Amino acid sequence: MSGRRVRLPYGSWPSPVTPALVGRAGLRLSEPRVQGQRTLWLEGRPAEQGRSVVVVAEPDGRTRDLVPSGYSVRSAVNEYGGGAWAVDGAQLWFVNAGDHAIRCIDESGIRLLCDGGADDYADLVVDTLRRRLLCVRERRDEAQISQQLVAVDMANGGVTVLCQGEDFYANPCPSPDGRQLAYLSWRSPDMPWDTTCLWLARLDAEGVPQDATLVAGGSGESVCQPQWGPDGHLYFISDRRDWWNLYRYNGHSVEPVFCPDGDIGLPQWVFRMSTYGFADRASVLCAIGHEGFWRIERVFLATGRSQPIDGDWVAVEHLSARPGEGAVWLAASPTRGNTVLRWRDDGMRALRQAGVAGIAIEQVSHARPLRFPTSDGEHAHGLYYPPTNPQAQAAATERPPLLVRCHGGPTGAADPGFDARVQFWTSRGFAVFDVNYRGSTGFGRAYRRKLYGGWGVTDTLDCCLGARWLASQGLADPARLVISGSSAGGYTVLCALTFHDTFAAGASYYGVADLESLFAITHRFEAGYDRTLIGDDAGRFARMRARSPLHHAQRLRRPVIFFQGLRDRVVPPDQSERMAAALRSQGVPVAMLTFAEEGHGFRQAETISRCIAAEFSFYARILGFTPADALPPLPIDNLPS
Numbered sequence: 001m002s003g004r005r006v007r008l009p010y011g012s013w014p015s016p017v018t019p020a021l022v023g024r025a026g027l028r029l030s031e032p033r034v035q036g037q038r039t040l041w042l043e044g045r046p047a048e049q050g051r052s053v054v055v056v057a058e059p060d061g062r063t064r065d066l067v068p069s070g071y072s073v074r075s076a077v078n079e080y081g082g083g084a085w086a087v088d089g090a091q092l093w094f095v096n097a098g099d100h101a102i103r104c105i106d107e108s109g110i111r112l113l114c115d116g117g118a119d120d121y122a123d124l125v126v127d128t129l130r131r132r133l134l135c136v137r138e139r140r141d142e143a144q145i146s147q148q149l150v151a152v153d154m155a156n157g158g159v160t161v162l163c164q165g166e167d168f169y170a171n172p173c174p175s176p177d178g179r180q181l182a183y184l185s186w187r188s189p190d191m192p193w194d195t196t197c198l199w200l201a202r203l204d205a206e207g208v209p210q211d212a213t214l215v216a217g218g219s220g221e222s223v224c225q226p227q228w229g230p231d232g233h234l235y236f237i238s239d240r241r242d243w244w245n246l247y248r249y250n251g252h253s254v255e256p257v258f259c260p261d262g263d264i265g266l267p268q269w270v271f272r273m274s275t276y277g278f279a280d281r282a283s284v285l286c287a288i289g290h291e292g293f294w295r296i297e298r299v300f301l302a303t304g305r306s307q308p309i310d311g312d313w314v315a316v317e318h319l320s321a322r323p324g325e326g327a328v329w330l331a332a333s334p335t336r337g338n339t340v341l342r343w344r345d346d347g348m349r350a351l352r353q354a355g356v357a358g359i360a361i362e363q364v365s366h367a368r369p370l371r372f373p374t375s376d377g378e379h380a381h382g383l384y385y386p387p388t389n390p391q392a393q394a395a396a397t398e399r400p401p402l403l404v405r406c407h408g409g410p411t412g413a414a415d416p417g418f419d420a421r422v423q424f425w426t427s428r429g430f431a432v433f434d435v436n437y438r439g440s441t442g443f444g445r446a447y448r449r450k451l452y453g454g455w456g457v458t459d460t461l462d463c464c465l466g467a468r469w470l471a472s473q474g475l476a477d478p479a480r481l482v483i484s485g486s487s488a489g490g491y492t493v494l495c496a497l498t499f500h501d502t503f504a505a506g507a508s509y510y511g512v513a514d515l516e517s518l519f520a521i522t523h524r525f526e527a528g529y530d531r532t533l534i535g536d537d538a539g540r541f542a543r544m545r546a547r548s549p550l551h552h553a554q555r556l557r558r559p560v561i562f563f564q565g566l567r568d569r570v571v572p573p574d575q576s577e578r579m580a581a582a583l584r585s586q587g588v589p590v591a592m593l594t595f596a597e598e599g600h601g602f603r604q605a606e607t608i609s610r611c612i613a614a615e616f617s618f619y620a621r622i623l624g625f626t627p628a629d630a631l632p633p634l635p636i637d638n639l640p641s
Contacts, residue, residue: 005393010400010429010477011625013392016359017424018629019616023609025420027354028052029338031272032328033320035087039328039342039351040066042073042085050603054085054092057342057351066105072097075271077122077138077147078168078525079570079600082270086124086133093133093154095121102133102152114157121152123271127174130207131155134162134172134181136271145524149183151207162209163201168192168525170271173226173234174203181209182226182234184217189528189536193267193411193441193448198223198236200249215249216240222445224268230281230323231301237265237275242444246276246286246299258299258306262290266317267411267441277321285309285327285343287316289442292369292383293416296329309343314367315417332417334366356420362390365426367416367434372469374438378450380462381436381443383414384475385422387429400431401623402476404467404503406485406492407434410451410459410533413441424612428627431476437462437492455488455533456515456547460495464502480623482506484615487571487600494549494579498556505559505622507615510571510600513579514551515544523569550575553582559589559639561618563611565598589639591618 028044037059044052051072057063067073074097075081085094092105093113100116102124114121118140125134133152137159138145149163149172163169166185170192173182181203186196197217201209216238217223224244226236234249235257244265246258258264264275264286275287283300294316296309313331315338321327326344337355341348365388374380387400394400403425407414414434425432436442437459439451451458463483471478483506485493490511497506512518519530534540534547545551560583564576573594580592593614595607602608610632617631621639 005391007395008392008429008628009625010387010394010398011620011623012628013387013389013427013429014628015389015424015427016363017356017420017427019424019609019613021356022420022424022612023605023607025337025354025356026603026605026608028603029330029340029352029354030318031083031085031320032318032330032340033087034322034325034328034342036325039340040087041328041340041352043352044603046603046605046608049597052084052097054087054094055352057340061349061351063352066092067094068110071103071110075120075122076100077120077136077271079523080270080525081122083123083125083135083272084121086126088126088128091154093124093126095124102157104154112157113154114152114159123170123172125172125174127151127178127207129174129178132160132207134174136169136172160206160208162207163212170196170268171224171226173228175228175234176232178207179203182215182228184223184226188524189531191267191411191526191529191532192224193222194532195220196223198226200234216247216254224265225274225276227276227278229284229301230278235276235284239263239265239445242446244445246284257301258284258286258304260288260290260297260306262288263442263444264288267409269409269412274318274320275316277319277327278323279321279327280323285319285321287319287329289316289413291381292414292436292442294331311341311348313417315415332415334416335361335364335418337418337420355418359423360390363388363427364418364423365432369416372466374465375458375461378438380438380466381440382466383416383434383436384470385426385432385434386475387431388426389429392429394429399471399474399477399480400429401480401482401619401625402431402433402467402470403619404463404481404483405432405434406437406459406463406483406489407440408485408487408489409441410437410439410455410488410492411441411448412488421612424616428616431470433466433470433476435463435466437466452532453535456491456495459492460499463492463496464500467502480504482619482623484509486510488512490571491549494556494560495547497558497560498549498552503558505561505619507561507563507618508576508579509563509602509611510565510568510576511562512571513575514548516541516548518571518575519544521572526570550579550582553579554586556583557588559618559622559636560591561615561636562590562592563602563614564592564594565600565602566594566596567599570600584637587638589622589636591634591636
């Protein structure tokens with residue numbers, strides 16, 4: 001291959017990262033677990049209409065599906081689910097997405113264990129001594145939705161209520177001797193990354209909790225991931241000293257175990273998230289996030305000394321371990337997508353990798369962490385990806401168009417690991433800036449709380465000021481700044497375009513347009529989220545209206561493309577539909593794509609491919625460059641052809 005680079009304008013570079021390839025790269029890996037010599041994990045497959053399947057890797061490396069076609073492993077508890085399966089020996093229990101029922105798969109086949117109906121289940125845990133599943137049950141009836149901790153008999157599917165009365169429950173965790181049960185609870189309007197309570201209860205002869213005692217949490221402390229250690233003590237993660245660090249309860253008091261300046265934790269949007277596990281009786285493995293990048297350290301319990309586990313990953317999640325059997329986690333590097341890694345003292349094996357094959361390393365743009373000045377004399381963070389293509393270059397005097405990405409949540413974070421969606425843009429001559437605006441995770445509790453009361457203002461300012469700062473540094477063309485985001489990130493997009501003049505255009509993926517109508521009907525998990533993000537005083541409804549792009553649509557004059565799933569129960573379709581109609585009626589260029597079979601977060605390969613192709617085509621028309629790709633036609637209202 002010739003080393004000569006063709007001179008082409010930014011945006012017009014030919015790229016091997018096609019829309020179809022991005023769609024195929026959307027394989028979602030989660031919840032890996034160790035079981036003896038076997039490793040199991042969950043795969044969400046865009047090529048199978050988003051179906052989720054438990055996969056097992058045998059000791060010889062062979063993999064196979066454990067869940068047959070026609071079933072999909074997914075819970076809708078809290079809308080985001082998680083923990084929808086559990087395994088013990090040759091038996092697998094899972095929640096089926098279609099009917100919310102719990103089924104069991106073993107050597108004799110598949111059988112129904114527990115009907116779903118109006119109920120749904122999540123956070124499944126095996127109580128081996130009593131031969132039952134512990135889990136969170138969400139009950140829906142016409143009057144209300146409620147949650148309980150329940151036990152499901154493995155033999156007959158009978159359900160016993162263990163705990164009720166709190167708004168939310170998570171992490172049922174029986175002690176190895178079967179005498180105690182640890183669990184989490186919290187109450188609305190708190191979110192689990194703000195205030196949770198860790199309880200420890202005695203189990204009576206029937207396995208029902210008695211005399212629950214508060215071990216940690218409450219009063220603004222976020223506790224997560226309770227786990228019994230090999231020493232018989234209860235371990236957990238707490239942010240009591242700003243960072244989510246590791247602690248243990250010794251039966252009398254709480255003591256620190258490992259407290260680096262970094263988060264050994266993530267906001268618990270879904271059940272069964274895990275960032276630590278016991279390698280053996282003497283040590284624990286911890287995934288640590290600091291300023292957007294992750295590493296793993298092995299901590300020796302007797303001394304507190306730690307040593308890094310070597311690897312080139314920059315993103316880590318879902319770390320799970322069993323003493324004496326090894327550990328497994330998901331990790332991504334700058335050049336490799338999310339990978340299931342099985343670790344023991346004698347080495348590491350990669351068992352499954354998401355992302356795409358065939359992209360040359362020199363084609364990949366690497367994240368550069370940046371810290372930039374923002375409002376009130378403070379700083380925010382982001383990941384900058386420069387345009388990268390070994391086959392093309394722009395004129396030395398040209399500056400690249402910049403795509404600013406807003407992560408969801410808004411309590412979330414940009415991921416520095418390989419992402420085919422980012423490479424789609426950088427390989428065509430765009431720069432990408434993934435903003436960790438104030439309020440993002442991975443920078444400590446104080447930084448996470450900087451968004452409180454300021455949602456729609458603080459995050460929006462950080463995205464606008466970050467883009468302008470990059471332009472001032474010569475890293476972006478100030479006339480060709482565009483912004484894209486999904487869910488809460490879509491709200492930030494619409495706020496930036498409505499209340500500021502930084503960006504030339506934007507893309508809203510199932511974004512929020514009207515805060516008051518959203519929180520009037522939003523799902524139970526986030527029903528009180530507005531009280532933190534907007535404020536809980538008498539003026540909050542006025543602030544909602546003031547910060548809702550729909551009520552100020554006359555101010556938005558920049559082109560927008562909308563993407564919306566019609567089954568979305570988190571951000572209902574009318575949010576996008578009403579905003580698009582308002583802009584269309586006042587002559588603003590608008591495009592809108594809807595997807596009848598998609599909900600909140602697109603899962604199907606065809607949807608993902610269509611969206612990124614349409615977004616690219618939209619920017620090409622608005623910014624005036626000619627793509628190298630042959631793209632499908634895109635109708636844009638109010639834009640002359």
